[in-house]
Every structure is written in structure tokens, then in C-alpha cells.
Amino acid sequence: xxxxxxxxxxxxxxxxxxxxxxxxxxxxxxxxxxxxxxxxxxxxxxxxxxxxxxxxxxxxxxxxxxxxxxxxxxxxxxxxxxxxxxxxxxxxxxxxxxxxxxxxxxxxxxxxxxxxxxxxxxxxxxxxxxxxxxxxxxxxxxxxxxxxxxxxxxxxxxxxxxxxxxxxxxxxxxxxxxxxxxxxxxxxxxxxxxxxxxxxxxxxxxxxxxxxxxxxxxxxxxxxxxxxxxxxxxxxxxxxxxxxxxxxxxxxxxxx
Amino acid sequence: xxxxxxxxxxxxxxxxxxxxxxxxxxxxxxxxxxxxxxxxxxxxxxxxxxxxxxxxxxxxxxxxxxxxxxxxxxxxxxxxxxxxxxxxxxxxxxxxxxxxxxxxxxxxxxxxxxxxxxxxxxxxxxxxxxxxxxxxxxxxxxxxxxxxxxxxxxxxxxxxxxxxxxxxxxxxxxxxxxxxxxxxxxxxxxxxxxxxxxxxxxxxxxxxxxxxxxxxxxxxxxxxxxxxxxxxxxxxxxxxxxxxxxxxxxxxxxxxxxxxxxxxxxxxxxxxxxxxxxxxxxxxxxxxxxxxxxxxxxxxxxxxxxxxxxxxxxxxxxxxxxxxxxxxxxxxxxxxxxxxxxxxxxxxxxxxxxxxxxxxxxxxxxxxxxxxxxxxxx
Numbered sequence: 001x002x003x004x005x006x007x008x009x010x011x012x013x014x015x016x017x018x019x020x021x022x023x024x025x026x027x028x029x030x031x032x033x034x035x036x037x038x039x040x041x042x043x044x045x046x047x048x049x050x051x052x053x054x055x056x057x058x059x060x061x062x063x064x065x066x067x068x069x070x071x072x073x074x075x076x077x078x079x080x081x082x083x084x085x086x087x088x089x090x091x092x093x094x095x096x097x098x099x100x101x102x103x104x105x106x107x108x109x110x111x112x113x114x115x116x117x118x119x120x121x122x123x124x125x126x127x128x129x130x131x132x133x134x135x136x137x138x139x140x141x142x143x144x145x146x147x148x149x150x151x152x153x154x155x156x157x158x159x160x161x162x163x164x165x166x167x168x169x170x171x172x173x174x175x176x177x178x179x180x181x182x183x184x185x186x187x188x189x190x191x192x193x194x195x196x197x198x199x200x201x202x203x204x205x206x207x208x209x210x211x212x213x214x215x216x217x218x219x220x221x222x223x224x225x226x227x228x229x230x231x232x233x234x235x236x237x238x239x240x241x242x243x244x245x246x247x248x249x250x251x252x253x254x255x256x
Numbered sequence: 257x258x259x260x261x262x263x264x265x266x267x268x269x270x271x272x273x274x275x276x277x278x279x280x281x282x283x284x285x286x287x288x289x290x291x292x293x294x295x296x297x298x299x300x301x302x303x304x305x306x307x308x309x310x311x312x313x314x315x316x317x318x319x320x321x322x323x324x325x326x327x328x329x330x331x332x333x334x335x336x337x338x339x340x341x342x343x344x345x346x347x348x349x350x351x352x353x354x355x356x357x358x359x360x361x362x363x364x365x366x367x368x369x370x371x372x373x374x375x376x377x378x379x380x381x382x383x384x385x386x387x388x389x390x391x392x393x394x395x396x397x398x399x400x401x402x403x404x405x406x407x408x409x410x411x412x413x414x415x416x417x418x419x420x421x422x423x424x425x426x427x428x429x430x431x432x433x434x435x436x437x438x439x440x441x442x443x444x445x446x447x448x449x450x451x452x453x454x455x456x457x458x459x460x461x462x463x464x465x466x467x468x469x470x471x472x473x474x475x476x477x478x479x480x481x482x483x484x485x486x487x488x489x490x491x492x493x494x495x496x497x498x499x500x501x502x503x504x505x506x507x508x509x510x511x512x513x514x515x516x517x518x519x520x521x522x523x524x525x526x527x528x529x530x531x532x533x534x535x536x537x538x539x540x541x542x543x544x545x546x547x548x549x550x551x552x553x554x555x556x557x558x559x560x561x562x563x564x565x566x567x568x569x570x571x572x573x574x575x576x577x578x579x580x581x582x583x584x585x586x587x588x589x590x591x592x593x594x595x596x597x598x599x600x601x602x603x604x605x606x607x608x609x610x611x612x613x614x615x616x617x618x619x620x621x622x623x624x625x626x627x628x629x630x631x632x633x634x
Contacts, residue, residue, distance in 0.1 A: 092599035110287045118283075121320050124355030138598030157283055157315035188347040189316070 005064075006031045006160060006192050007052060012061035014044065014051055021047050023216040025061070029160075034186055034193040035220075036203045039213030040233065045196045046086075048213070049164055052194070053083055066159065079107055082153030083162045087169075088145040090137040096123065096148045097133035103155040122151040127181060143174040147181075154185070161186075163195040167202050179205045200246035212237070261285050262311070262318070264292050271302035275336075278310030281318025289318075293325050298334055309340030319348040323356065394591045398521065401513045416519035424485040424520075425527030429534060432480055436535040439472060440464070440542025448551055457551045458561055464543040465565035473536035474574045475622055478581040481528055482614040486589035489520050490610040493593025494603040502594070512594075521586035528582035529575050536574065569634065577625050581618045588614040 007029035014021045021044035029035050039045050050056045052063055054070045063070040066080055090099050097119040104115055123133050126147040137145055146166060153161060166182065167175035183206040186193050197203065203210055203223065210226055211218040214233050221229070226238050237243060262285035267274045275296070281289065298304040308322065322338055329336040338349070367375070405411045447460040493516055496502055505512045540562065547558055592610035596602045 093601045104283070108283060108287060111290050114286065114290045117324070118317055118320060120359060121316065121352060121355055124359040125316070125351065127358075130359045136599075138602075154316075157317065185351075188351045190344075 004031060005029060006066060007194065008062075008064040009052065010062050010064075012048075012051065012063065013059045014047055014056060015059045020216060022051075022213075025217050027211060027218050027220065029192060029194055031192055032190060033208040034183075034195065034206050036207035036210045037194070037196045037213065037218075038198070038203065038210060038237065043213040044216075045213055046164055049162055049194065049196050053081060053162055054078075079103075079156050080158055081160045081162060082156070082158035084146070084149045084153045084164065084166060086164045087142075088137065088149030090145060090148055090152070092137050095134050095136055096128070096140070096151070099137070099148060100152050100155050103152065107156065118155075119151075122154055123148075125154065125185070126151045127177070143170050143178070146170065146178065150181075154189075157189065158191070160192045160194060163193065163197075165196055165198060167197065167199045172201075175199060175201065176205070182206060200243050204246050262289055264289055266296075268301065273298055273301035273304040275304065275306045276310065277306060277308045277322070278312070280313035281311050281321065282313055282315045283317040286317045286321055289321055293321055296325065298329065298336065304329075304334065304336055306336060306338045307340050308338050309342075311341065311345070314342075314345040314348055316348060316352060319345070319352045323349055323352045327356070390595075391588075391591055394594075395587060397513055398517060398587060398590075401511065401518050402521075405514070405518065411514060412522075413515055413519050416515065417522055420519050420523030421527055423488070424481065424523050425531060428481060428484055428527070428531060431484070432477055432531055432535050433538045435480065436473065436476060436538040437542035439476060440468065440539035440544075441546040443467060443472070443539070444543035444546040445550065448547060457547075458553060458557070460543070460547050460551065461558055461561035462565040464540065464547075465562055466570055468536055468539040468543070469566065469570040469574045471574070471622070473539055474532045474577050474581065475618070477531045477535040478528065478578070478585065478618045479615055481524065481531065481582070482585045482589075482618060483611055485520075485524065486585045486614045487607050487611050489586065489589030490593040490596075490607045491603055493517075493590055494596030494606055497594060497596045498598065498600070498603065517586075517590040517594075520590055521583060524582035524586040525579050528585075529578040532575055532578045536571070573629060573634065577622065580621055580625075584617045584621060585614045588617060 005028040007027070009025060009027040012022050012025040012027075025048075027048075037045050037048065047056060051058055052065065052070065057071075090096070091102065094102070097116070100119045100122050101115050104110055104118065110118070120130070120133060123130070128144060128147050128151070132140065132144060132148065137148065140148060150163075150166070153163075161182075163182070167178050170178060179202050182193065182195075185191065186206070193206075195202070195207065207223070209220060209222055211220045212226065212229075212234055214231055219226075219229065219231070219234065223238075226234055229235065229238075262277070262279035262281045264275065264277050267276060275298075279285070306322065306325065311318070314322075322341075326336045326338060341349070444460055444464055447463045448457050451457050451459055451463075493502075496516070502512050502516075505515065544555075544558055544562065547553065548555055551558075553561075589610050592606040592613070596606050
């Protein structure tokens with residue numbers, strides 16, 4: 001893996017009215033890594049994700065995704081990013097298979113039979129049963145909807161996958177399975193994953209580096225380095241009872 | 257993207273066939289490769305293999321094509337190994353193979369078009385019948401809830417009722433007044449045109465009075481309320497249904513009909529007769545102004561003629577219909593709202609249904625009233 005940043009955020013400032021969410025925020029995401037973004041409620045994790053994919057306009061600063069400024073984002077760039085929204089954001093009037101085919105139909109001209117095969121392939125890849133294809137989103141459970149959303153995000157074989165709280169609302173077994181799924185797909189497809197999450201287990205299981213949103217900036221480091229951080233919120237987060245449970249007794253940062 | 261296309265060609269060498277694949281095999285290029293691979297035949301060769309050494313880029317779509325070609329030939333007893341593929345792409349082929357094995361593709365047969373049509377018609381008929389039964393059921397539940405509030409008046413949700421009266425009545429006055437005024441203008445103009453031929457223009461007042469009081473006032477007011485408030489009922493209750501608020505009410509032990517449906521229906525029962533009265537006045541005012549402006553009559557003359565033509569009977573015939581229409585609109589609006597399931601699309605569909613159904617029911621009820629009044633001779 002080359003160490004060139006696939007996403008480069010410089011001096012980002014986002015603001016709603018008088019409320020400043022991010023101020024002079026810098027962030028680099030490297031090609032092929034899994035980056036977890038954590039932070040307290042209201043620190044702007046989802047806002048950061050939405051800003052990077054171009055849904056929010058930053059007040060100041062630049063964001064480059066795949067070497068292109070998001071202010072002038074093109075469909076080429078959009079095609080190379082897949083996004084999984086918090087509740088899947090499946091189009092409720094289309095079946096799961098049709099949902100997956102939407103990006104393919106929009107950007108490419110493929111034979112109908114191949115479209116169906118590719119949709120079935122993505123459905124299988126995310127671990128949904130074959131009969132999920134002709135179902136409507138309303139007929140699926142929350143976990144299945146997330147998987148279907150992931151299948152749509154993967155439809156065009158993106159280089160970067162953005163996930164907004166992929167395991168929120170899933171039972172622990174489902175969440176663990178989802179983590180494994182994302183990890184496996186990331187490895188075999190060589191994806192870069194940008195994941196907003198609250199889930200400490202996910203962070204431990206699949207994230208290479210963790211970006212913590214504190215004081216309107218990010219602190220980017222590995223799990224072990226964060227354990228050493230003296231910032232009160234970060235300390236609380238990585239040393240709280242839940243963190244200890246997620247780390248399962250292993251003592252990271254034991255390399256010194 | 258203007259990338260170079262992926263390519264595929266076969267090179268025969270005696271009995272053995274080498275199928276060369278090269279270039280990018282990605283979702284951008286598979287569209288052109290797919291038909292070539294589908295029609296691929298290796299008949300007549302003793303041995304065949306796919307040489308994938310020249311593939312420069314591969315994603316799951318390209319991997320799927322390679323894998324599918326190998327699989328389909330294997331199904332016909334022809335081994336078609338893929339050789340020379342860059343080792344970094346090997347996991348992709350495995351991934352696709354795993355996914356396919358998990359699914360054992362079953363192409364479900366498309367049903368015959370005629371059978372599908374009969375199926376759909378049958379289904380719709382059953383749905384209409386079920387909807388009728390359900391509406392009747394809902395009617396019964398509403399009546400029961402009403403009876404309970406009459407026995408125990410403290411069950412009446414006064415705040416909700418007043419709020420609904422404001423929204424369905426007070427806020428509707430502007431649009432009802434404007435539209436009925438304009439309809440009065442049009443009626444007077446058209447009536448005067450016809451009656452002028454008999455030099456009986458003054459009788460425009462009689463026509464206007466009867467038509468507005470008995471039919472137009474209440475009918476237009478009801479249709480406006482159906483479009484304005486009936487649809488709002490469906491959307492509001494539908495949204496609550498999607499958010500599981502209705503279920504939450506039931507678990508807390510609150511009857512959703514009592515807190516959501518009754519205040520709305522009761523509000524309409526109060527406001528629609530009042531709106532009708534207001535609508536009658538607006539239409540008569542519009543008709544009067546138009547008549548005085550275009551006919552050769554004075555205000556006093558026209559007003560006297562109008563006063564003679566207006567009977568209490570005609571006013572009451574109009575007003576007596578209003579509560580019935582109000583009940584129909586409120587019931588259909590709430591009922592369709594409670595039938596919303598799951599998605600946002602469903603709210604839109606039920607709202608459309610609610611407006612169409614309530615207007616249809618209002619006009620049917622109006623026709624029935626006309627028949628009954630004719631039979632009674634009023």
C-alpha cells in the first residue's frame with residue numbers, strides 16, 4: 001500500500017448558524033486503511049462524513065477525495081465512492097435488487113441479464129439470502145436493510161466506502177457479523193473504509209486507525225496510541241468500562 | 257470513463273484452444289464483454305483454458321464474468337481453467353465463487369402475462385371487498401368510541417378537539433370564502449345569460465338561492481375540506497403509524513381511536529356545517545355583486561328578490577347534509593391513515609386514496625340525499 005492520502009481534508013470549518021462544528025480540522029485517510037471516526041454526541045461525526053462526500057458545503061477549507069476537490073465534485077468521483085447511510089436509505093419504492101441496480105443503470109449501459117446477475121452477486125456477497133432480491137425494503141429487518149444498503153454501496157466496486165454507524169441498531173451477533181463482513185470485503189476488494197461508529201467492538205475488530213473528534217478537531221492515531229492520550233474525553237472513552245470490555249482484557253500499548 | 261476497453265479473443269492451436277483476456281475487466285467494460293462471453297463456444301477443442309495474464313484491472317463484475325464462464329462450461333463437462341491471473345486478483349475470484357455457491361442461482365420463471373392479469377384482477381377485487389369490510393369495522397369502532405365519550409364526557413379530548421377545529425375550520429375560511437364567492441359570480445353570470453332571453457333576469461336570484469343553499473354551498477365546502485383536511489388526517493396519522501406511535505399509544509393503554517380519530521371527526525362535525533353556512537353566504541354575495549354589476553337591477557331590488565327566494569327549508573336541506581359529509585370525510589381520512597404500512601411511499605398512496613374515496617363518497621351521499629328528498633317531496 002502506498003502512503004498517499006486518498007482523502008485529504010485541510011483547514012475544514014463547518015458551521016450551522018453560530019454553532020461551529022469543526023474548526024481548522026485536518027484529516028488524512030490513507031489508501032487501503034480502515035479508519036474509524038468516534039466522538040461524543042453532537043461533535044459532528046456524521047456531519048464530517050456528509051461534508052467529505054459533498055452533501056454539506058464547508059464554510060472554509062478544502063477537501064480532496066481521490067485527488068479531486070469536492071467543491072467541484074464530478075460524477076466520476078461519485079462513482080468511485082460508496083456510501084452506506086445510517087438506516088440503509090434504500091429507495092422504498094424499489095426492490096432490493098432494483099436498489100442495487102440503480103447506480104449501475106444510472107452510470108452504465110449493461111445488458112439486463114448481466115444486471116440481474118450482478119445484483120444477485122452483490123446480494124450474496126453481503127450475506128443476504130437469495131430471496132431478498134425481489135423484496136421491498138419495508139419487508140426486511142433492520143440488519144437486512146443495512147446489508148442491502150451495503151450491497152448498493154458496493155454496486156459499482158467503489159474505491160472508498162463511507163459507512164455511517166454501520167452496526168448501530170444491530171444485535172451483538174449481527175453487529176459482529178457485519179464487522180467481519182466489512183473486514184472481509186475490505187481485504188478482498190482492497191477498499192478504503194471511512195467508518196463513523198459508536199461501537200467499540202467494531203473499532204477493535206477492524207479499524208487500522210481511529211480519528212477522535214474532540215475540541216472541533218480530530219486526533220488521528222492507532223488504538224494503542226489513543227490509550228496513552230491524556231485528553232480527558234479520550235481517556236474516558238478508551239478507559240471506560242465498555243472500552244475495557246471491548247478490549248477483552250488485552251492491554252494495548254504494551255510495547256514499551 | 258474513456259478507459260481502454262477490456263478485450264477477449266480466442267487463439268486456436270490444433271486441438272487446444274487458448275482464450276486470451278486482457279485490458280481492464282471492470283464494471284465499466286463488462287457491458288461489451290458480456291455478450292461475447294455468453295456466446296463463447298469451445299466445441300471441437302480437446303483442451304481449452306483462459307489466459308488472464310494480460311488483465312490489467314479487475315473488480316467483482318469482471319471476476320464474475322471470468323467465474324461465470326468457467327462455471328457454465330464446467331456445467332457442460334468442459335474444464336476451462338483460468339491461468340496467469342495476477343495473484344492480487346485471486347481473492348476476488350474466490351469471493352465471487354463463494355457468493356455464487358451461497359446462492360445456487362435459481363432463475364424464477366416469469367408468470368404468463370394472462371395469468372398475471374387474472375391474478376391481479378382477482379387480488380384487487382379481494383382487496384376492495386376486504387377494504388369495505390374493514391371500513392365497516394372501523395365505522396363500528398368509531399361509533400363505539402363516540403358512545404363511550406357521550407357516557408363519560410371526561411374522555412373527550414378538548415384540547416385536541418379545539419386544535420382540530422382551528423385547523424379544519426378557521427384556517428379553511430379564507431379558501432372556502434374565496435372559491436365560493438367566485439362560484440357565486442360564475443353562477444349568476446351564466447344564469448343571467450340564459451334568463452335574459454326570456455327577459456326574466458331578475459329570476460337569477462331565485463336560481464342562485466336554490467342552487468347555492470341546497471347543493472353548491474355544502475358540496476364545494478365538503479370537497480374542499482376533503483382535499484384540505486381529509487388528506488392531512490391521513491398523512492398525520494400515517495406518519496404516526498410509520499413511527500410506531502400508534503403502537504406506543506396502545507401499549508400505554510390509550511385507545512388510538514379515542515385520541516386521534518374522534519377529535520378529528522368531531523371537529524369536522526362541528527366545522528363543516530359552519531363552513532357550509534359561511535360558504536352559502538360567500539356564494540350569495542358573489543352572485544349578488546355580479547348580478548347588480550351586469551343586470552339592470554338595483555341592490556334593493558335584487559336583495560328583495562333573493563330574500564323571497566331563500567327559504568329556511570332550502571338552507572336546512574343544505575345544512576343537514578353537512579354533518580353526514582363531515583363524518584364520511586373524517587372517517588375515510590383517519591381510516592386510510594391507519595392503513596399506512598412501513599414506507600413513505602405508502603403515506604402518499606393512502607393520502608391519494610383518502611381524498612379520492614372521500615370525494616366519491618360525498619358525491620354518492622349527495623345523490624342519495626337528492627333521491628330521498630325527492631321521495632319525501634321537500
